[in-house]
Amino acid sequence: MSDLTVQLFTLRVHLFNIDPNAFSKKAGISPKPNRLRVVNVDGRNGLSSKKIIGESAHKAPKIIDDIDISNINVLKLKIKEYGKIIKDEPIENAIVILKNGTVKRCYGSLNGVWPNADLGDELKGGIVIHNHPIGSDNEYSFSNMDINLFVDYELEMLQGIDERYIYQMSRSDLTVDEAIPLIKFTEYDSRSETVRGRMIRMGYGYRRWKHEYR
Numbered sequence: 647m648s649d650l651t652v653q654l655f656t657l658r659v660h661l662f663n664i665d666p667n668a669f670s671k672k673a674g675i676s677p678k679p680n681r682l683r684v685v686n687v688d689g690r691n692g693l694s695s696k697k698i699i700g701e702s703a704h705k706a707p708k709i710i711d712d713i714d715i716s717n718i719n720v721l722k723l724k725i726k727e728y729g730k731i732i733k734d735e736p737i738e739n740a741i742v743i744l745k746n747g748t749v750k751r752c753y754g755s756l757n758g759v760w761p762n763a764d765l766g767d768e769l770k771g772g773i774v775i776h777n778h779p780i781g782s783d784n785e786y787s788f789s790n791m792d793i794n795l796f797v798d799y800e801l802e803m804l805q806g807i808d809e810r811y812i813y814q815m816s817r818s819d820l821t822v823d824e825a826i827p828l829i830k831f832t833e834y835d836s837r838s839e840t841v842r843g844r845m846i847r848m849g850y851g852y853r854r855w856k857h858e859y860r
């Protein structure tokens with residue numbers, strides 16, 4: 647939704663005492679009140695690959711799975727499976743494994759997806775797998791939006807996938823990649839090294855590896 651749409655929506659709900667759920671359903675948007683709160687809050691609008699952009703009109707999230715998250719092997723396989731599902735999507739997608747095992751898929755745009763707007767507090771402590779599409783502002787690692795979302799929503803793990811790499815920040819797996827020696831540095835590595843340094847300072851795990859799904 648644009649800022650104007652949000653304002654009009656809020657105004658109509660207040661003035662006419664409209665049931666926001668019914669209104670949202672009619673308008674084809676998510677009825678979560680949180681979506682109003684997160685728009686343009688300090689520019690922390692979601693998982694943008696680079697630029698700070700506002701949340702725009704997008705498809706409502708869908709429940710796609712329900713898994714036993716206490717089984718670590720199932721969890722690992724599912725994380726891989728979800729990455730494969732979204733890796734070639736032309737827009738950002740976020741597949742969110744909630745703490746109760748429900749799995750929801752959120753839909754964004756070329757340069758952003760907003761699981762925080764779509765799911766609100768339900769997102770807290772979850773695992774998120776999202777893609778950076780070809781042709782987006784992707785820098786082959788996490789954007790500042792990604793890092794903010796990981797911190798603000800206390801995500802257990804956040805994974806990003808693009809056409810070359812999978813990158814991961816984690817609260818439970820505190821493994822951090824070795825620094826890339828300068829002699830081996832390529833155009834794909836600069837952002838990843840910056841993120842790696844920040845993760846070390848913040849006390850989280852960070853890894854990035856080439857994936858084989860090509």
Ligand SMILES: [Zn+2]
Pocket residue numbers: 693694695776777778788789792806
């Ligand atoms: Zn991202």
